[in-house]
Amino acid sequence: MPIQLLEHADSIRRAIAPGITLKRKSALGQFMTPAPVARFMASMFPPSTLTKCKLLDAGAGVGALTCAFLDRWATSDGFSFHDAQIDAYEIDPTLRAHLNRTLARYLSRLPVSYRVVPDDFIEAAAIQSLAPRRYTHAILNPPYKKISSLSSHRMILRQVGIETVNLYSAFVALALSLMKPGGQLVAIIPRSFCNGPYYRPFREYLLNRAALRHLHLFASRTTAFKDDDVLQENVIMRLECAGVQSNVTVSNSTDDSFSDLVTHEQPFDRIVFPDDVDKFIHVPTSLGYNAIELSKGVLFPLLENAA
Ligand SMILES: C[S@@+](CC[C@H](N)C(=O)[O-])C[C@H]1O[C@@H](n2cnc3c(N)ncnc32)[C@H](O)[C@@H]1O
Numbered sequence: 001m002p003i004q005l006l007e008h009a010d011s012i013r014r015a016i017a018p019g020i021t022l023k024r025k026s027a028l029g030q031f032m033t034p035a036p037v038a039r040f041m042a043s044m045f046p047p048s049t050l051t052k053c054k055l056l057d058a059g060a061g062v063g064a065l066t067c068a069f070l071d072r073w074a075t076s077d078g079f080s081f082h083d084a085q086i087d088a089y090e091i092d093p094t095l096r097a098h099l100n101r102t103l104a105r106y107l108s109r110l111p112v113s114y115r116v117v118p119d120d121f122i123e124a125a126a127i128q129s130l131a132p133r134r135y136t137h138a139i140l141n142p143p144y145k146k147i148s149s150l151s152s153h154r155m156i157l158r159q160v161g162i163e164t165v166n167l168y169s170a171f172v173a174l175a176l177s178l179m180k181p182g183g184q185l186v187a188i189i190p191r192s193f194c195n196g197p198y199y200r201p202f203r204e205y206l207l208n209r210a211a212l213r214h215l216h217l218f219a220s221r222t223t224a225f226k227d228d229d230v231l232q233e234n235v236i237m238r239l240e241c242a243g244v245q246s247n248v249t250v251s252n253s254t255d256d257s258f259s260d261l262v263t264h265e266q267p268f269d270r271i272v273f274p275d276d277v278d279k280f281i282h283v284p285t286s287l288g289y290n291a292i293e294l295s296k297g298v299l300f301p302l303l304e305n306a307a
Helices: 006-019 022-028 035-043 064-074 093-104 121-128 152-159 167-177 197-209 291-296
Strands: 052-058 083-089 112-117 135-140 179-190 210-218 234-241 248-253 262-266
Touching: 006 035, 006 064, 006 093, 035 064, 035 179, 035 234, 052 064, 052 167, 064 083, 064 135, 083 093, 093 112, 121 152, 121 167, 135 167, 152 167, 167 179, 167 197, 197 210
Parallel strands: 052 083, 052 135, 083 112, 135 179, 210 248
Antiparallel strands: 179 234, 210 234, 248 262
């Protein structure tokens, strides 16, 4: 019977999340991923023939995302790693204690080693970004919080060439900077980065360093973190570090049951219009043309392999 510790992590999340004050939740962006979303995110990684996996979970909370990833490996679903090394960054000591205990339970069951790192990920990663790239996989639900223009985070990020306004985009940019070419990054983040003017440098950073492989959109704004009453549109994206851009898989579902999951392939120039200096990222919810495309008179061939 393959090990499944995601349910265990999820039961910890449900037990402790109601006790975290709203103040602390907002200060540290502690909106943890429910099991169905974590499982879906882990399923978005392509099959891999690598024998060594190096996984990054930045802002790991109680470990739902790492558990979802390791549980997928345990079922031999597309991963043939001989061993995996995990770096899980978590700044909160209470969550870290749970994270440590949960990850320890994998040691006797999978050829895995792990480090639970107590450091501030922004500070640690900014230093490491000068070192060689190394992660093969990253799975992230980063904290969401504005970075004020005079904060030390803003200064540190600027020093490593990352100009951004929120912790979530900083986490994704830094994680990408720590990956090997070909490395796969899956992250759930607010949709605001797709077209907010302040996120233009972040979009350019991503699109210059990675290929966008998959975007998933929830139809309901309350879906992904409904236990926390978070009213925000989220997207899940998969990026391939240094990949060559081709078609993008676009999927959507009403909610985290994924019972009405629809998936289709879109040409990249339907996602980012070729003449768009702002590099807005569009998430078409169907193969039909939207109002912007029609108003621009843009016509793209429909793909035959649409599911
Ligand atoms: C949105 S929660 C997600 C937790 C977990 N990844 C999940 O999906 O359930 C973000 C986590 O990042 C942690 N965090 C916030 N700021 C951090 C920082 N600067 N460095 C490392 N971890 C941080 C928070 O304590 C929180 O547990």
